[in-house]
Amino acid sequence: xxxxxxxxxxxxxxxxxxNGDFTSDGSVRIDGTVNGNVTVMDTVIVGASGCIHGDINxxxxxxxxxxxxxxxxxxxxxxxxxxxxxxDLTTSGLVIDEKAVFQGRCDMNQDISKxxxxxxxxxxxxxxxxxxxxxxxLKEVEEGTEEKSRESAESTESPAVEEETKAAE
Numbered sequence: 812x813x814x815x816x817x818x819x820x821x822x823x824x825x826x827x828x829x830n831g832d833f834t835s836d837g838s839v840r841i842d843g844t845v846n847g848n849v850t851v852m853d854t855v856i857v858g859a860s861g862c863i864h865g866d867i868n869x870x871x872x873x874x875x876x877x878x879x880x881x882x883x884x885x886x887x888x889x890x891x892x893x894x895x896x897x898x899d900l901t902t903s904g905l906v907i908d909e910k911a912v913f914q915g916r917c918d919m920n921q922d923i924s925k926x927x928x929x930x931x932x933x934x935x936x937x938x939x940x941x942x943x944x945x946x947x948x949l950k951e952v953e954e955g956t957e958e959k960s961r962e963s964a965e966s967t968e969s970p971a972v973e974e975e976t977k978a979a980e
Contacts, residue, residue, distance in 0.1 A: 819837070825842040836852045847865045855869045892910040892911055
């Protein structure tokens with residue numbers, strides 16, 4: 812019997828940095844850095860170069876990189892030989908390969924729910940706050956660009972103004 816292959820719907824590539832909480836409906840592979848909590852409905856795969864500074868809430872997790880935070884995973888947590896997890900685990904299944912690093916507490920209570928439930932209001936609020944942060948950042952960039960263009964216009968005008976002043980005298 813073959814294992815069911817995971818269909819990855821989102822990839823955070825090597826070198827990419829995500830600041831803030833991250834939410835996805837499908838499976839996610841993280842080879843970059845996430846500075847915030849990760850909430851995924853299916854599977855989270857943290858590649859060997861991946862790093863998460865925050866909690867993970869997911870159905871299943873495979874870690875090959877670093878996680879500094881707590882994991883709430885109803886089905887299975889797998890730590891490969893390159894994994895480094897500093898935080899507490901709550902799961903019903905755990906696989907730790909030789910040479911993996913795990914520092915924390917593990918709770919394998921059988922009563923955890925089988926499905927990660929997202930509060931729709933919380934998801935909408937996260938989307939709204941992310942959108943407002945992007946709008947604010949764009950405004951700051953536009954203001955900075957306008958200010959630089961004004962400064963450069965003023966610096967190109969000042970010699971001409973000086974020459975006109977001298978000619979009028």
